[in-house]
Amino acid sequence: MARNDQRRSALADAGIRVLADEGARGLTHRAVDxxxxxxxxxxxNYFPTRDDLISALVERIGERLSPDPEAIPSRNARPPDRALFAAYLRDVVQRLSADRHVSLALFELRLEAARRPAVADALGAWRQRAFQEDVAFNGASGLPGGPTEIALFHYAIDGLMLDHLTVPLDTGMSVDxxxxxxxxRLLR
Incomplete structure (x- = not known):
């Protein structure tokens, strides 16, 4: 069959919605169709096995969470300081918040990874690669913080997004x- 990237992306987007709305048990080829x-x-036809479907969803989530390439040059023109680091964090949270289906699907995949090694392999490779890219970007940009701070950033953002998407604490604090x-606190 000839590869149709638009159809493949549309199917993966539908799979993300199914995963977010129905959970991992509801993710079937029939539900995606x-x-x-x-x-x-x-x-x-596009994803012959469930593992192929999951791998495609991980790949599509990565594409949808990628930063806007047009926004990067304007940020790179700013001096690397705490304010710029905070701007990058806000951008990550904004991308994670832009479509709750994407973030909920990502959390569903993380839960499924605890039960299925194939999901853990696909998601773990993607997450590790994203972490390494974040560390490299931070270093190349001259931003404060190294691998430990970036790891803490990931842990904090994961918790913030889980709280924000599910049953948020009423702390009176805005996301900003x-x-x-x-x-x-991180960059003291």
Whole structure:
């Protein structure tokens, strides 16, 4: 079959919605076809196995969470300081918040990874690569903080997003205030 990247992306996007709305147990080829509005069997033509489908979802989540390449040069023109580090954190939170399906699907995959080694392999490789890219970007940009601070950043953002997407604590703090406080404490 000829590769149709648009159809593949549309099916992966439908899979992300299914995963976010129904959880890992609801993620079937048939459910993806229904969510995408494609004939039955289309998803299995593109992703023959469940592991292929999961790998495609991980890849698509990565694409959808990638920063806007046009926004990077304007930020790179700024001096590397705490304020710029905070701006990058805000950008990450904004991208994670832009479509809750993407973030919820990512959390669903992380839970499924605890039960299925194939999911852990696909998701773990992607997460490790993203972490290494973040460390390299931070260093190349001259931003404060090294691998430990970037790891702490990942842990904090994961917790913030899980809270924000599920049953948030009523702390009276805005997301911006949380990020400012986090940056101040992390980079003391």
């Amino acid at each position: 229904a969510a995408a509005g494609t004939p039955r069997g289309t998803a299995s 205030a949380v990020i400012n406080e986090f940056v101040d």
